[in-house]
Amino acid sequence: MHQTLLTVAIIGYVVATGLALAYLVQREELLHRLASLATLTAWVLHTVALLTLAFNLGRPPLASMPEAVSVAVWVVVVLEMWIERRSGLSVLGAFVLPVAVVFSMQSTPTRSLIGPTLSGAWLWVHIGLALVGIAALVLNFAGAVMYLLQEHQLRTKRPGTFYYSLPALATLDRLTYRTLALGFPFLTTGLILGVLWAGTAWGSVFTFDPLALSSYVAWAVYAATLAGRATGGWHGRRAAYFAIVGFAVLMLTLGAGLFLPGKHGG
Amino acid sequence: MALFVSGLSHRNAPVELREQLAVDEDKLRELLRDIAAAGVVREVIILSTCNRVEVYAVADVPGEARATTFRRLCRHRGVEPSSVEAALYTYTEGDAVRHAFRVASSLDSMVIGEPQILGQVKDAFALAQSCEAVGPALHSLFTQAFAVAKKVRTETEIARHAVSVSFAAVELAKKIFAGLEGKAVLLVGAGKMSELAARHLVEQGAFPVYVTNRTWARAQEMARTLSGTAVPFDELSTALAAVEIVITSTGAPEPLIGRDMVQRVMHGRRGRPLFFIDIAVPRDVDGAVGSLDDVYCYDIDDLKQVVDANLRERVREAHRAEALIDREVGKFLARQGDVEVIPTIVSLRERLEAIRAGEVKRTLARLPGAPPETREAIEALSTAIVNKILHAPITKLRESSRAGSPRSWLDLVHELFGLTRR
Known part of the structure; x- marks a missing residue:
């Protein structure tokens, strides 16, 4: 049941992505409305799928990597719809939805994220917070890509599609900053809980686990960006580059969770 | 009666x-009166701009009306x-x-x-x-044209992107x-074009405006016209630190603003972008300035390139329009067609209904003892016959009006059923 719903939801995201990209190029208002409608419909189906799964499992659907990624996608889409509505950034979907689709496509067989020794409410909180943080940082990445594209247009002085369809640099810079400011606390808290958990459950904070190590690196990149922004100077292009580096490390983290043996892999 | 437009344009x-x-x-008033007096048009509007002269008119004999109008x-x-004749289109x-x-x-x-047209x-x-000179036909045509123009403007981006250098x-x-609210502008040099660009920026909320010029009096004068502040010319780099947008248009033979100067200025700005609009030829801002982070520098050729791209964009939007x-x-x-045939349909119905009612009345008068059921049956029968007869001509009239050629059918129906024109 939930698998069928999930498949339909993913197809919905794919359709929404196509429409959003078409809107980016064509700038036809109708395409934007259809994209929004497809996104919302797919998201509702996704919600039902996740609820069904949680009900069947009798626990939050966060214990395996595919489950966790699916929840992350769900949060990404919620954030995308919310920010788009609030800021009128109608092309946001074209940059966020493709990432959501790529995430959804990960099709590794269910591997338990949590070893048999691990369970309990704090663990769900650890995973949940980290996922919300990651979702916000997906939007941070999308904002950075949009910023670099628009900046490139303005520097080369040859207005093309992106010049016309993307908003102003200041708007995009604000978007990357705000999504970072939103995602970072979640990521931080999620990681701290994870470290504390590791200390008690694995006996040591510094056991070798690819996912954990990689996420520390990602955290460090984001922390540096945020510090740079707060103390001045770091913004615009530099901040955008850091957002992309941070996101790349984050992807490595998820990849590590999916493919490398480690404590997260179970 | 037919609508036509005839004229010549760019x-x-x-x-x-x-x-x-x-x-x-x-x-134009004189001409309109003159044409009306000639009695060849029912309605007429003349549009005369520097790019077109056109006559919109409704006339019984369009060819004659056109010839007379243009002769006048x-x-x-x-x-x-x-x-003129050779260039006319109709x-x-x-x-x-x-x-x-x-x-x-x-x-x-x-x-x-x-937007002027x-x-x-x-x-x-x-x-x-x-x-x-305007009757119902041109009135509905033109009011609809205004509505369509508004729709085109809002639903396409035909007028969205600037096609002048200053815009x-x-x-x-x-x-x-x-947003440009509260963004400070500095004018270096005081030309007509930079004044125009500054005005557009101020209209969008840019504030305050500083003006500097080698000639102090000229700077003060321009500052007055723009409600800005004059700044001594040797404080140029201080002024650069305080603004977001710089418009340069001096007659200096060498660039006034070099890479080093801007680099120093940028150091203290904590990443606030600086936008140079250099409309001077030769240029006032060194080309290398544009390679600095957070500095955007457009010279007159760059701006023209943007205008060209915008024009192509308008052409693209024109297809949608x-x-x-x-x-x-x-x-x-x-x-329009429906409006044209509706009076005829109404009078056709009225005419047949009058015949039916009259005949029913006469028949019933001859059947004084008829029970109510019989009377009702006669009413129903006659109404049904009338409706059946009317169906084909009314359908035909509606169809012909949708096809855009209801006149001959209207005439035919009037003729056949002996209807009088209203």
């Missing part, structure tokens, strides 16, 4: 001819009719409607999407109205800073 007539024919407002126009302007009925919509929507303009069409309409600069500033206009023309004609 598309097929050289400016020499257009300016010979162009009519100013007072002369040529006589008024002292132009030889034969020289559209009738649906094509005339489309032309009116395209002109009002600025699709037929020299610069597609330019709609105002000019509105003026021509108002003028003809004040001369009592292109404003548009670029918005692509960098988002044409499709929109096609739909609007169809809707207008359908509505």
Whole structure:
């Protein structure tokens, strides 16, 4: 049941992505409305799928990597719809939805994220917070890509599609900053809980686990960006580059969770 | 009775001819009265701008009306009719409607999407109205043309992007800073063009404005006209640190603003972007300045390039606008057609109903003892016959009006059923 719903939801995201990209190029208002409608419909189906799964499992659907990624996608889409509505950034979907689709496509067989020794409410909180943080940082990445594209247009002085369809640099810079400011606390808290958990459950904070190590690196990149922004100077292009580096490390983290043996892999 | 538009425009007539024919407002009143007096048109509107002279009219005999109208126009302007005749185009009925919509929507303009034409069409309409030359047909055509023009403007981006250098600069500033509210502007040098660009920026909320110039008096003068502040010329780099947008237009032979100067300025700005609009030739801002982080530097050629891209963008949008206009023309004609045939349908019904009622009354008078059921049956029978007979002609009238050629059918129905014209 939930698998069928999930498949339909993913197809919905794919359709929404196509429409959003078409809107980016064509700038036809109708395409934007259809994209929004497809996104919302797919998201509702996704919600039902996740609820069904949680009900069947009798626990939050966060214990395996595919489950966790699916929840992350769900949060990404919620954030995308919310920010788009609030800021009128109608092309946001074209940059966020493709990432959501790529995430959804990960099709590794269910591997338990949590070893048999691990369970309990704090663990769900650890995973949940980290996922919300990651979702916000997906939007941070999308904002950075949009910023670099628009900046490139303005520097080369040859207005093309992106010049016309993307908003102003200041708007995009604000978007990357705000999504970072939103995602970072979640990521931080999620990681701290994870470290504390590791200390008690694995006996040591510094056991070798690819996912954990990689996420520390990602955290460090984001922390540096945020510090740079707060103390001045770091913004615009530099901040955008850091957002992309941070996101790349984050992807490595998820990849590590999916493919490398480690404590997260179970 | 037929609608037509006839005239010449920048598309097929050289400016020499257009300016010979162009009519100013007072002369236009005279001309409209003259044409009305000739009695060949029922309704007429004349649109005269520097890019077109066109007559929109409704006449019983369009060919004759057209010839007479232009003969009078040529006589008024002292132009030889034969020289005009070759350049004239004429559209009738649906094509005339489309032309009116395209002109009002600025699709037929020299610069597609330019905003003045709609105002000019509105003026021509108002003028003809004040001369009592506008009747129901042109009234509905023109009011619909205004509505379509508005729709084209809001539903396509035909007029969205700047096609002048000064507006292109404003548009670029918005692509960098988002809103321009509270963004400070510095004018280096005081030319007409930089004044214009500064005015556009101020209209968008840019504030405050600083002006600097080698000649102090000139700086003060320009600062006064722009309600800004004059800054001594040797404090240029201090002023650069305080503003977001710089417009340069001095006559200096060498660049005034070099890379080193801007680099020093940028150091203290904590990443606030700086946008140079350099409209001076030779340039006032060194080309290398543009390679600095958070500095955007557009010279006059760059701005022209943006204008060219915007023009291409307008052409692209014009295709969408044409499709929109096609739909609007169809809707207008359908509505118009119905409006035309409805009086005939009504009088046809009234006529048959009168016959039916009269005959029923006579029949019932001859059947005094008939029970109510019989009376009702007779009523129902006669009504059914009338409706059956009416069905085909009414359908045909509606169809012909949708196809755009109801006149011959209208005449035929009037003739056959002995209807009188209202």
